Amino acid sequence: QDLKLSHVRPQDATIDVEVRAFAAAVAAATADKVKIEIFPASALGDYTTVQERISVGAIDMAVQPAGTAADRRMQIASFPYLAENWAQARAVYGPGGAVREAMAELYAAQDITMLAAYPVYFGGIALNRDAVTPGSTEPNGIKVRVPGIKSFQLTGEALGYIPAPIPFSEAFTAVQTGVVEGVIGSGAEGYYASFRDVTKTYIPANTHFEVWFMIISNESLSNLAEADQAALRAEAEAFEAKRWDVAEADQAANEQKLVDLGATRVALSDEELAAMSAKVRETVWPQILEDIGADWGQAILDKVAAAN
């Protein structure tokens, strides 16, 4: 059985390497019965489209962020300041975590099985200029590109920036020419992949925890023999476990890569981070909760609070 797997980063990026190792492990575990063919760099479309194509069974697998078009509740995956450190992140998004369980249910409703979570990084802000009071949430007049996702737009605003919605395809040139002075909504790894030539300052504001999911179409999964399904699930579990072990170091390595290219990494104190988190919880959370259903969302937030 050939499975087509899509991911959003270029060939030879960390995720590409890790997914290739996963594919090799699956091939070995199934005696070459399950072959995973990898399509890097969103060659099969952006992640929202790929998720839809997986849901109808046109593409088999992906490792990518959750697309929220079909179900706005999937915004819970990128809820800002939900986790504030790696231990909390693991409790929230890792095996048994409240958000992860919720996401698995939402995927299931779209005929998709979530095989693994893939922790990527804590989000930050990249600027093509020097920072202005990076530790404060007072308005600083800096225009930043935000993806067309409500929580990022509100978070950008809450942290004092002027969020400008610019399509991803035009984002790099917009930063380069100065239409905007920075980007919000990604982290060191993402900025290194897409914005490294225009990043002068990196602010590790921990805006959100970026988590991707390894997903497979229910149709593709059920087409596999029972034993192969079990092997695939076991390898996915190992893939995730390995990632949790290296994710934190990987984030530091990506921040260092930006610094090596000449960017300044701003250091924020714990108090500053706590103040940012408090502001976002106070101003952004109620609005997003309203959008995704206050009762449904609050129940998950309560579970998160209990686990932390």
Add this chain to the structure above:
Amino acid sequence: MVEVALLSVGVLVILLTLGVPLPWCFGGALMAMYFIGDTIMKGNILWGMQQLGNPVLLAIPLFVLAGTIMSESGIAASLLRFVSAFIGHIRGGLGVVAAVSCAVIGAISGSGLTGIAAIGPLLIPEMEKRGYPRAYATALIANSSILGLLIPPSVTMIVYGWVTDTSILACFLATLGPGLLIMLNFSIVNLVMARKFPLVLDDKPSFSELTSEVTRRGIHAFPALLMPIIILGGIYGGVMTPTEAAAVAVIYSVPVGFLIYKGLRLSNFLAAGKEAATAVGAIMVMILFSMILSQMFVLEGIPQKLVGAIFGITEDPSILLVMIIVLLILVGMVVNDVTAIILIAPLLLPLMGAIGVNPVHFAAIMGVTTAMGGVTPPYASILYLGARIGNVKVTAVIPPAMLLIAVGYMPVVILTAFWPDLSLWLPRLFGYQ
């Protein structure tokens, strides 16, 4: 699987030859892939629609509309008069005016048709009156009209940047050098040709007459001259994205056309809007189905297999470049520029990477060769439009047009392919890698 892909391309070519509208030609190729190659169609419309939703594509109708408005409103005419104030009086000068005006117009319009549509009706009769053969004048302006695709902004470079994920701003700059060179070539060729024509010349104006005329026409052309500054200055100056610049060009040209140059009236404004929307609708539906076809190729790994197959023949970059140029010229003969880019760019990009051709350099190669398709028969939309405007037989326009291509255009195509700096120095100057 490569056989099925070839078969579907074969179906595409047959349908093209029969004169089936392009969107259905691609649909036919999809049918071939589906029924013979057993590829899946499920979820593909979904993917195609998502592609159409990319805001970058929105720049296409807007730059086309800006071009249509400028030819209707008198904006282009005032630019023409301004350019001719400098060189209109010298021997062969009107031909140079044609080339230079088309380049200036190209700095506002994103399409290759605007030049001939805007200044053809004014300049062809004028050139004929001064002793140029009508067919030659038509061929010269039609050929120069291609500059609309080479001087930024350019619809073809928007599409190239979009399908290959390359910076559109860098692609814009990549064809600028070759475009200016072509303008220069056409001017020189024209000055040589003009010696043979029995031209009627005005008396040479005195220096003070010349400066006062240039000033007078310059003031009149000022609002028009502001347009390329707003568009290109706005984009490269960090005020707006290319899509937004296209919108600003439209919004700016409406009051200027209605109130200052007064060529725009409600009737031709509506006609311009309808024309731009129709031209673009036809392109978009074609893009929808051609992108689905190209995605089927990607799913089957055709581009990589193609690289392997071609490397089986030769790995010599120079021979490959020559082969690719010949291919692009052949494709340009039968389909229009945007189609050629959508079809070829994703297929050949991996090959270009393998032989070390920079994507921005490849943008220039594709831009220059596919733009030429507009004047190479049998499908030569720009040349045919010129023949209609100039009221000459297509058969009469083809010989002088071919001469201009051979002497003025082809050398630049070759130069663009084998001298990367020609297309890369400007993007580098602006900081693009």
Add this chain to the structure above:
Amino acid sequence: MDRFSAILLTSLICIVALGQFVQVVTRYVLQVPVMGLEEAMMFPTLWLYILGAVNASRENTHIRANVLEIFLTTATAHRVLAIVGEVISLIIGFWLTTWVWDFTRYSWRVWKESPTLYIPTFYGDVALMVGMVLMLIWSALHLLRDLRHLVKGPNHG
């Protein structure tokens, strides 16, 4: 019909241009970008593309490469070629429409929403189905006209 399509298409393209223009003004001049404007503009944009294509079908001005036409000299030969092209277009168009119908039903079932304003994307997606049906109807009308001309000659049609 001509007037109607001119007004409709020009309005659509102007709405789209105005939307982009507002984006520049609010971001560059007023420094307060409007959230969600770009996703709202997606709807008139899609309708613009699709209705523009429908108009191309109505005016019979879709892009085509008339390679064979150049070698054919008689009016009858041209007409036969046009009829062949129209029959092929109808067959392919009909097949594509079945897939577009599939997509439209999917879009209706899933009822996706735009990311910040939560506008149902179905209102944009359905344009394609409407457009395909209208294009098929126009192709059929062109075919009927050409058949009539072929049988009776253009003067009787």
